[in-house]
Amino acid sequence: MSGTRLANLVVDAADPGALASFWAQALEWRLGHRDEHEVDVDPPAGEPGLPLVFVPVPGGGRGPHRLHLDLDSSSPAEQRQTVEHLLHLGATPADVGQGDVPWVVLADPEGNEFCVLEPRPEYEGTGRVAAVVLGAEDAPALAGFWAAASGWDPVPGSGAVPALRRGTTGPCLEFVAGAGPHREKNRWHLDVRPAGGDRDAALRALLRAGARPVDVGQRGVAWDVLADPEGNEFCLLPGPA
Numbered sequence: 001m002s003g004t005r006l007a008n009l010v011v012d013a014a015d016p017g018a019l020a021s022f023w024a025q026a027l028e029w030r031l032g033h034r035d036e037h038e039v040d041v042d043p044p045a046g047e048p049g050l051p052l053v054f055v056p057v058p059g060g061g062r063g064p065h066r067l068h069l070d071l072d073s074s075s076p077a078e079q080r081q082t083v084e085h086l087l088h089l090g091a092t093p094a095d096v097g098q099g100d101v102p103w104v105v106l107a108d109p110e111g112n113e114f115c116v117l118e119p120r121p122e123y124e125g126t127g128r129v130a131a132v133v134l135g136a137e138d139a140p141a142l143a144g145f146w147a148a149a150s151g152w153d154p155v156p157g158s159g160a161v162p163a164l165r166r167g168t169t170g171p172c173l174e175f176v177a178g179a180g181p182h183r184e185k186n187r188w189h190l191d192v193r194p195a196g197g198d199r200d201a202a203l204r205a206l207l208r209a210g211a212r213p214v215d216v217g218q219r220g221v222a223w224d225v226l227a228d229p230e231g232n233e234f235c236l237l238p239g240p241a
Contacts, residue, residue: 003202012057048170072130135179182231
């Protein structure tokens with residue numbers, strides 16, 4: 001299946017404007033389109049990255065969440081400075097059972113966990129976001145589905161943590177084993193678009209690959225709401241990538 005491509009990462013937010021502002025400052029990205037339905041945060045022009053779209057959804061995050069961001073750092077000093085800056089912006093330390101690890105786990109103002117990584121050469125060229133990380137019950141199988149759905153390629157030698165990437169720039173999409181069964185709607189999800197003009201063909205290909213339609217309360221929308229083989233919601237948007 002090569003009929004769809006990753007489009008953006010959508011974040012449910014009690015206050016989309018405030019949470020978008022936090023992430024724009026955290027990533028040093030720019031605020032983009034804004035209306036009553038969404039607030040966008042886009043990478044700077046010419047820089048790699050997957051745009052973030054914040055949408056109004058009541059309630060707050062209850063972690064640990066199945067999907068989170070890992071932020072890059074180029075040195076131990078930059079890692080410390082980044083953590084200090086994020087705490088100043090309103091992030092808080094978070095404990096997801098990580099123990100003694102070289103990365104720092106924080107939560108954004110609505111409780112969404114994310115990590116500030118120690119320097120890792122494999123993330124060179126990713127931009128500010130090193131990886132979008134999805135917890136999985138069967139990481140290799142889920143990576144196989146998303147390799148087809150995203151149009152991204154497996155990262156050679158990714159080993160125990162299967163990873164995908166679009167060429168040699170931009171973030172990785174990683175699949176970490178150990179997540180329990182999907183039990184409630186994810187507050188972060190991926191969107192895909194048809195690679196060409198045939199949206200119906202793209203939908204059929206996703207369903208053949210193991211996706212299924214789901215109802216999260218959407219009514220009269222222009223996109224299809226689906227779930228991957230482990231139940232993680234995602235949307236097939238109209239229009240070509």
